[in-house]
Amino acid sequence: MSVDVTIPTGNREDEIQIYDLHKSFGDLEVLKGIDLVVHRGEVVCVIGPSGSGKSTLLRCVNLLEQPTKGRIFILNDEITDPDADVDHLRTLMGMVFQSFNLFPHLTALENCSIALTQVLKKSAAEAKAIALENLHKVGLGDRSDSYPLKLSGGQQQRVAIARALSMDPELMLFDEPTSALDPELVGDVLSVMRDLAAGGMTMMVVTHEMAFAREVADRVIFMDGGVIVEQGTPEEVIGNPKEERTRTFLARVLDPTHVHTPDDEMPPTGASAHEKPVVPPVHRPNIFGH
């Protein structure tokens, strides 16, 4: 799967351009040649089994991981260029982490304003106003003076989103933003992300939330083994996957009790659900004798 356009495209609407991206950790090649262009206002959800390289892909985009090979452009500026102003390009990309990574020694407000005063050199008053506005946006205007550890996981993740939004980024990267949350707290975070998408934010989201991907994504990318296996609209990839690897993965994710059988060659119609897994009887060794 290659992108047959000149590099870079020169199109201002192409916010992220990734060409032939490879990443190895020692002998382990995690990304084996990724080509991907994310357009302005597009919501791209990246799904796939753990170890498929989807988080690494996202972390390469803002260079938290240094690619082994390949080129990445952010708004037509090459971030993989050795002379690139990486710090500046990072201010254009908001990043939300699985484990929130809020600064525990700063309040929610200070978490949102510190980069405004330190990096963007805004005045304290202006930074505070922007930070408060974004905390309101995620529904936490009243918790601005709270320290992160006094907040629930869902609230912490929403502060993390507000922190990223305070930089007024061109695009947002989400690295499994709900994976560390208790199930009842996932909804608040997803609804904030849904609002963002509706507001036209360009988003690249690594997620396990299939319902969210189906509802919000413009494009779903299925990754496995370090390559993009399949991509398309949610209906195409989640609703009617063409590749067998995609079908196997979706069957497992949508029905965790599912046991892989040769029937999986067919689209899941429920036929294989009749086959109950055979649970072997528990064998208790007899230690007492007779």
Next chain:
Amino acid sequence: MSAITAEGVRPRKKTSPRKRAQRIRIVQYGVLVLLVLLGVIFIDGRQVSQVFFRPDMISKALKEGLPLAFANTLAFTGGAFVIGLLLGTVLALMRLSQIAPYRWLSVIYIEFFRGLPALIVLMAFSLMPLALPGLRIPLDPYGTVWIGLGLVSSAYMAETIRAGIQAVPKGQVEAARSLGMPSGMATRRIVLPQAFRIVTPPLTNEFVALTKDSSLVYVIGLTATSFDLTKYGRALSNTYANITPLVVAGLSYLVITLPLTFLVRRMEARQAKSK
């Protein structure tokens, strides 16, 4: 074996664990009572108090110059601590540097000064002006003590601070960098504040150790106005041939160290709770 003894032979009845614990406790209390009795019988209380706690000597010590000596000890300790902290932070950052020679320098420094007695470093440092005639250490003797003790304590503090920096999760730096912070700013604004919070208890312990080490200044020849607690107590004890002033000086250290150790214990309890 067990097959033979298990049949027929009844094992000796063992004392229950609870009973045994009770017996051990009785023995322990018995030893304590015995020691107290021995003390009462053999120690002449009046004689002891005449040597260690003579009231007129206590008031003499307090009046003559104890407050000044107390202030001097605090000044010696405080200055050395500040220098140790600054230098220790630099050494810790060098120890974690990407540049190998910085790491080597830091390791050599740390191992060198941790392995030497503070007394010898202080002596050597007070003789520096002999080796380098042009050298004038400001605020002598305070400057000499601050640098001498600071050099030694920085080696200990560097290791503590390094551990604190490494205890800050990697995600903190990633979050800071993803907001566009350069590496130095991320260290200064995000990592170090958290690292120092983590190592406040061990650093306070270092301050306590330094308070006691400040008694080593007697080797560098002080004038009377710059006597620290130990030197002052010794001088007075020699003058009056009575050890009471030294005891008073010794107890003065507890005025500094006890509240600090108490504080450390509270901080550690709070840290343990917040985890």
